[in-house]
Amino acid sequence: MPKIGMEPIRKEQVIEATKRCIVRKGLANLSIKDIAAAAGVSTGIIYHYFENKEDVLLQVLKESFRTSHEKVMQTVEPLPNPVDKFFAHLENINAVPKDNPEFYIVLLNYLGQSTHNPQIRKIVTKFFYNLRSYTENYLRIKTEADPTAACHLKNLPVILYALGLGLGIMWTLDNDFYDIEEMGESLKEWLAKYLDLTGKGPQDGSVG
Template sequence: MPKVGMAPLRKAQLIDATILCIHEEGVARSSVQRISKRAGLSPGIVAHYFDDKDGLLTATLSRLNKNLSEEIIRRMKRANEPLDRLWAILDAHFQPVHFAPDTVDTWFALWGKMREIPNLQRVQRIYEARLRSNLRHALRPLVSAERVEVVADALSAMIDGLWAKSAQPTTEISAERAKTVFSDTLSRLLD
């Protein structure tokens, strides 16, 4: 009895399981068997919906990026002042949902696999391009034209650095602290 419309449900189930598994057991132990068991499904299902493991991982990164993009868009809509628009971008990254340990762990783990999985690169490149574009756009009213690029680079590096740090077991970085750091930096970096 073929149930119809299971695809989105199952995909979501598997992506959730992937994130959970990477967070709780580490990438190295996040095998297809382990992920599918965690999703309450069979290992074969991964091939069914994602062709292979790389497909699942790519979909997982897509989902994470999409979540973050939507958060940014949502906040952008409510932002009227130039500075608020910039903060919409930065803030989004450190919202509890997206700065949560499982999200950040997964994001970082997938970043580590990028070299080996071209599709992962593709997905990430698209997200990054959009982020950079958003950043530059938000910065334009706030800094002189010739500094837009360099400040965008600085801020984007800081975002990545803080995310990376928070994904590491060696340091404790709270979202609160991250925002404080940005506050201080922005107050100086902008003209």
């Protein structure tokens, strides 16, 4: 019988082991026995803390997004200026493939399941909505101060994350596809110009 107070420890142990298994052999080929072996526990322990394999996998996805969110908030939230928050958030997005390479490997595995698994799709889309919301909040002070900017900035949060996720996936699959540091600087330079932070306005409103 599991010891009292062990639930958080065991759950984390199983979740981390499941991540390692996904990275090593993929989601489609994963079994509860694989997870148990990687975690160093019995299958009975896993079924004590999780309803079934799908429950384990859903918790892994939630934990991956939660960890990513917490890391961003630790660096972004202390900053008082919304513009500084925006660029710190951008730097975090660019750094994910290099600093947390498992994230995109795990995400790619789940994206393949999301089209026919409503629960996975719900978690993934909520993650995307949250990302958009953060950036909208950073930009709100600019759009409120200059109503004409709202038109140019309306779609910027979605474009930003489409770029970030796309670039992250490409770099994860092939580290030589582009220079990740150089790309980060290029994105910051482009966005600074677009947000009129260098004295230059949006390029004919072509973005957003």
